[in-house]
Amino acid sequence: MKKFLLLTSTLLFLTSCLTLFPQPQASPTPPASPTQSQTIETDLSIFNDGLNPIYHPVIDTLSSASLYQLDFVIADDLYHITGKETVNYTNNEDVPLNEVHFRLFPNILGGEMTVENILVNGVSVQEKYKLNDSLLIVPLEKPLQVHESVKISMDFAMTIATSVDLNYGVQAYDSNVLALAHAYPMIAVYNHEGWNSEIPPQSGDVIFADMSFFVVTVDAPSDLVLVGSGRETKHEENGNRQQVRYEAGLVRDFYLTGSPNYQEFVREVDGVTLRFYTDGDYKAGVEEALNFAEESIKIFNGRYAPYPYTELDFVSTPTLALGIEYPGMIAITEWIMDPQIGYLEATVVHEVAHQWFYNLVGNDQLDEPWLDESMAQFATLQYFTDRYSEDGYFEFLSELEGRWFYIGEEKIPVGLPVRDYSDAEYSGIVYGRGGLFFIALEEKIGSENFDTFMKKLCNE
Ligand SMILES: [Zn+2]
Structure with a gap:
């Protein structure tokens, strides 16, 4: 994510800007019940076509990553959506797991999501909810042992927010654009902290997720130009509806957008x-x-x-x-x-x-945002330097320094969780001082060592 420097005034400015775009007067039609006609894919080689060939062997290495099948039906009003999800989940941790945690982000992003008919290996279970219903806990009848897999399925229904007020509007239908970020029951990361679930602060990114595979079908009004993660592998028009299929993997998330105005x-x-x-x-x-x-x-x-x-x-x-x-x-x-x-x-x-720092090299975006945001800022500095030489370096250096200067060059640590910064500090430290840290690190260890370090970080 890229934040604006003068946060408060920008938000005000943007809010007034948005009123320039009229809302369509759609007549809502209840979405049809989605059907999950086909069984979940198991041949992971279908994901080769979306990957650079040098990454094809990684599919075998990560063959036990979660495999989601998602079927969305988008209503004519574009903000009521129903769906079905089936996910093959493998315990890739080093302890048995008694439950699997799913995030239901619409419930904290200004919309609403409900789930029903939750089945674990075909058997109905009684779920629990926490964190303002944004956390769905699916119990497992017996502990899932290390390397063991389980198939979890459920139906879901969503109402999407119709303004961009919360979390930058990552999940919203506004100004004729439907933006569906993290709009499916999404498995949280299990690591040394246990299950990673929290209500994300407004100022940072929302998710922390493992690499996964996605096979997604979307049934939507045909005038909507749809754009989804991965490759579009099927597109059919049926009257005023369209059916589109996407295959995406290895990815940390599935993102879908649509607008009748897209060219x-x-x-x-x-x-x-x-x-x-x-x-x-x-x-x-x-x-x-x-x-x-x-x-x-x-x-x-x-x-x-x-x-x-x-x-x-x-x-x-x-x-x-x-x-x-x-x-x-x-x-x-x-x-x-x-x-x-x-x-x-x-x-x-x-x-x-x-695409390199967050996605290829993953990190906890809520607990350690400097590993993706400060790194992306430093990478941007390297781009400006490589492309425009010294002028480019100093131009983007002043952007980094300006952000830190804006909060009085406070010596606040770079490596804190998003929730420990104020909005201004988050911009000044993570997007400013964090970039300056990598400049200092490069000076300390020398350019050659630093370049080798960056290559190793991205390739191993
Ligand atoms: Zn960013």
């Missing part, structure tokens, strides 16, 4: 298909954004590791963040699509950097 702009770079979906009015911004994406992928491919996927999709949304990263997808807020505003390059490059 597609495509470019190829080094074996990666870049697509930008936005209103045609933003065409000038699209060309610039794709240039920045192309150059940053080339730089990061060379410096860190090859970009993992065969596709990278950009979507413009009314999010209150400047940009938000998803695996193989990036949301860019609409108002910076005007290149004159000057935020587009640093935002695009920062979000592209997250």
Whole structure:
């Protein structure tokens, strides 16, 4: 995610901006009940086509990662959604597990999500809820032993928020754009802390997730231009409805957006298909954004590791963040699509950097945001340096220094959880001082050692 420096005034400015876009007067139709007709996929080789060939062996290494099958039905009003989920979950930890934790994010993002018919290996179980119903605890009849697998299925229904007020509007239907981030019962990470579940602070990213595989079908009104994580492998039109299938893996999340106003702009770079979906009015911004994406992928491919996927999709949304990263997808807020505003390059490059730092190299985004955000800021500095030499270095260095200066260069540690920072501190420390830390580290150990360290971090 890329945050704006002067947070409060920006939010006010954006709120007034958003009223420029009229809401459609759709006549709501109740969504049909989804059907999960096919059994869950087990042949993981279908995910090869979405990965850079050098990562194909990783599918075997991570073959016990969670495999989700999701079937969404989006109603004509676009913010009522029903679905079915079946997930093959393997205990990849070192202790037996008595339960599996799922996050129900709509319940804390201004909408609502309910689940029913929860089955564990076909047997009905009695679930529990915590954290304002954003945590669903599915009990297991007997402890799931290390390396043992279980199949969990459930039906769900959602009402999506119709404003972008909460958590930057990551999950909202607003201004004719449906943004569905983390909009399915999502398995939390189990690690040395146990199950990682908390209500995320407003200022940071929402999820901490393991690499997984997704097979997703979407049944939606046919005038909606849909964009989803991974590859679109089927598209059928049936009257005023469409059915689309996506295959995404290995990814930490499945993201879906749609808008009747999206136009597609495509470019190829080094074996990666870049697509930008936005209103045609933003065409000038699209060309610039794709240039920045192309150059940053080339730089990061060379410096860190090859970009993992065969596709990278950009979507413009009314999010209150400047940009938000998803695996193989990036949301860019609409108002910076005007290149004159000057935020587009640093935002695009920062979000592209997250494809390496957050996605390829995973971290706990709630407890250790510096490992993805400060690193993405430093990667952006490396891009500006490689592309524009000294001028570029000093231009982005002043961005990092400016953020820290804004909070009086307070010597607050860089490595705190999101919840321990105020909004201003989160911007000043994690997006400012954290980037400066990596500059200091490079100076301390020398450029050659530092470059080797970055390569090892991304390749091992
Ligand atoms: Zn970020």
